[in-house]
Amino acid sequence: MSQPAHAEQDGSDDRPHRLVVLAGPTAVGKGTVSAYIREHFPEVWLSVSATTRSPRPGEVDGVHYHFVSTTEFARLERDGELLESAVVHGRNHYGTPRRPVEEALAAHRMALLEIDLQGARQVRENMPEAFFVFLAPPSWEELVRRLVGRGTEDEEERTRRLETAKVELAAEAEFDVTIVNDDVRRAAEELVHLMRTH
Numbered sequence: 705m706s707q708p709a710h711a712e713q714d715g716s717d718d719r720p721h722r723l724v725v726l727a728g729p730t731a732v733g734k735g736t737v738s739a740y741i742r743e744h745f746p747e748v749w750l751s752v753s754a755t756t757r758s759p760r761p762g763e764v765d766g767v768h769y770h771f772v773s774t775t776e777f778a779r780l781e782r783d784g785e786l787l788e789s790a791v792v793h794g795r796n797h798y799g800t801p802r803r804p805v806e807e808a809l810a811a812h813r814m815a816l817l818e819i820d821l822q823g824a825r826q827v828r829e830n831m832p833e834a835f836f837v838f839l840a841p842p843s844w845e846e847l848v849r850r851l852v853g854r855g856t857e858d859e860e861e862r863t864r865r866l867e868t869a870k871v872e873l874a875a876e877a878e879f880d881v882t883i884v885n886d887d888v889r890r891a892a893e894e895l896v897h898l899m900r901t902h
């Protein structure tokens with residue numbers, strides 16, 4: 705879809721957008737779809753989460769995440785600077801800095817959070833006007849294939865994540881809409897189209 709004629713360079717618009725929250729089970733491709741949007745749709749503002757996990761090779765502080773200490777994360781939580789926060793996969797803390805989200809929405813930008821299910825539920829409490837998108841796998845078998853194919857977890861961790869994924873898949877009905885991630889580009893384009901029209 706082409707940009708409306710009045711759209712500004714930075715993706716701001718003359719009307720406000722609803723905050724869009726993208727969630728879905730582990731390994732469905734949330735990170736891949738978000739990365740595609742970051743690269744191909746610069747008009748979409750992507751929230752940069754704070755996390756206590758260590759950076760992986762190629763990850764840039766302030767671009768992919770704000771990498772913070774456990775002490776700093778606790779301070780952000782205590783001072784109310786996070787819109788939501790959660791311990792994901794029983795290990796590291798993740799949270800969405802509140803102020804940048806508010807600023808992006810105030811500037812009428814399309815704003816996207818890619819967060820886990822617990823976080824999505826908190827956003828629903830704090831910002832019920834947000835729009836919730838569930839990213840679903842084409843099938844259970846394909847979800848397992850993606851998790852194994854990514855090769856970033858050992859067998860025990862994979863088993864644990866698949867248990868969580870079953871519970872997460874059952875939460876689909878809580879969302880406003882489902883996008884099936886059959887193809888990264890198609891799913892990303894569907895998501896951006898939804899953002900433009902909400």
Ligand SMILES: Nc1nc2c(ncn2[C@@H]2O[C@H](COP(=O)(O)OP(=O)(O)O)[C@@H](O)[C@H]2O)c(=O)[nH]1
Pocket residue numbers: 730731734735753754757788789790792798799800818819820821822823824
């Ligand atoms: N609640 C919440 N979850 C987040 C946030 N940022 C990332 N996540 C989730 O944390 C999980 C782990 O992300 P990541 O560390 O990139 O690792 P990976 O998904 O294992 O590659 C994913 O399910 C993300 O959706 C956040 O700010 N809040």
Ligand SMILES: Nc1ncnc2c1ncn2[C@@H]1O[C@H](COP(=O)(O)OP(=O)(O)O)[C@@H](O)[C@H]1O
Pocket residue numbers: 728729730731732733734735736737850851853854885886887888
């Ligand atoms: N539409 C797709 N088709 C095939 N493989 C995909 C697709 N989307 C993502 N993948 C692959 O699935 C794996 C998990 O994706 P990832 O983005 O890490 O998931 P998540 O962030 O949801 O945990 C990665 O190896 C990724 O390359």
